[in-house]
Amino acid sequence: MKHLCLQKNYFCPQCDVQVDKLTLGKNVVNDKAMQGIVYKLVPGLYELEMNRRKTFYEQNKEAVNATLTAEELGESKDKVFLTPNDNVSFSLEYWHPKSMVIIKGYDIMKQPPDHQGQSHFQCSSACTVLHLQKLIRLKYNLEEKYRIDILHYEECLQDDLTLMDVAYIYSWKMDKPLQFFYRILESVTFNSKAEYKKHLISLDWVGCDKEEVIKERAKKKLKTRVAMVKSGLVQ
Numbered sequence: 001m002k003h004l005c006l007q008k009n010y011f012c013p014q015c016d017v018q019v020d021k022l023t024l025g026k027n028v029v030n031d032k033a034m035q036g037i038v039y040k041l042v043p044g045l046y047e048l049e050m051n052r053r054k055t056f057y058e059q060n061k062e063a064v065n066a067t068l069t070a071e072e073l074g075e076s077k078d079k080v081f082l083t084p085n086d087n088v089s090f091s092l093e094y095w096h097p098k099s100m101v102i103i104k105g106y107d108i109m110k111q112p113p114d115h116q117g118q119s120h121f122q123c124s125s126a127c128t129v130l131h132l133q134k135l136i137r138l139k140y141n142l143e144e145k146y147r148i149d150i151l152h153y154e155e156c157l158q159d160d161l162t163l164m165d166v167a168y169i170y171s172w173k174m175d176k177p178l179q180f181f182y183r184i185l186e187s188v189t190f191n192s193k194a195e196y197k198k199h200l201i202s203l204d205w206v207g208c209d210k211e212e213v214i215k216e217r218a219k220k221k222l223k224t225r226v227a228m229v230k231s232g233l234v235q
Helices: 002-006 021-027 032-041 045-059 129-139 163-169 193-202 210-230
Strands: 087-094 106-108 119-124 146-152 178-187
Touching: 032 045, 087 163, 129 146, 129 178, 163 178
Parallel strands: 087 178
Antiparallel strands: 087 119, 106 178, 146 178
């Protein structure tokens, strides 16, 4: 804008295309997506920019008008831009699924006997999901044959995600702690399909109708078989 307005040079300094001076305000717009990326990459930049805007409008009250948003006035509190040095509050508790979940090769353990309900923590936003898994493994002294999953909104999180990544992905507003759940899975093997089916029937289905679930799985298997026959993949 300084190049176009103050120097009265209406040619773009990058591509040398002439800009219509009558529609200058419409042609030059903020790239909010790119600005958001810059705020996330440069620690503290968002807070510094908000302070600059707030100071400017306090010193130039005649420039304030009803069309300006809270962010443009430097008073926005909705967006969260963290740095690795910032602390994040979160809760961690055992996961109680709403429906039966079957994970191939694993059997979901029941709630640990010494489980104390929801626990609250505060640590660096650079902390990873892997750190939380190690915390659970040490707390219950679990062997390597047990797999630990950390979940957020019933979605299993990757090991290398940081708390900062989770806050950005799920648009955390800092109005309450991040809520995490964990589940413990024991590796199991079966020698035959009959043994696997017997195992399914013996599971604690957490309030679900296990017979209906098994029937539904059988229907899906039959439907897949019929589709393969029609397509000529099998006879």
